[in-house]
Amino acid sequence: GESVGLHLPTLSVQEGDNSIINCAYSNSASDYFIWYKQESGKGPQFIIDIRSNMDKRQGQRVTVLLNKTVKHLSLQIAATQPGDSAVYFCAEKASGGYNKLIFGAGTRLAVHP
């Protein structure tokens, strides 16, 4: 079956450092991979996505890397700020179409001053 998982449940970083959140996926047929951020008491918020025919995509302070060989996805946050503290989910768009997403378990990012 299709599944998305995360290596680390909690990541603690110092303010100003770079953060790397990792994710493993199992379905090689997935065509989109997405990162969402969820702050306490709020719904998930889209950060960045990457299509399966790409291996890197950059946004504002964030970079997503896709390694299809080992089915690995990562989110890099540059110069991590206290406002980045949240739970981060990777998700894959299920093969077969439409907009159905399968979410991973989530990684909590704690940024310390």
Place this chain on the structure above:
Amino acid sequence: DAGVIQSPRHEVTEMGQEVTLRCKPISGHNSLFWYRQTMMRGLELLIYFNNNVPIDDSGMPEDRFSAKMPNASFSTLKIQPSEPRDSAVYFCASSPLAGMGYNEQFFGPGTRLTVL
């Protein structure tokens, strides 16, 4: 735009009672999704609609759960009868119609349901 609107934000009920959660998607979005989030199971897709039509309800846990979308601006998720294990945060999300591609899903603030 106000974003996806969900009501109520919090619901506390007793086992056996009927619970109705409501969602107003972003205007112009044709796809609507209902998710459930728990510590044990994470974020699970329950059902989604395209153009008010249910496309995939394989995530609906059992017959006690039902969802409707009578028009493009309103959807409900009903649990009857409710059980303590239904306690969770329920999210509604909407997106433009993606067809076979992908479009960003916009999540509402969620409804925290507690069944005693």
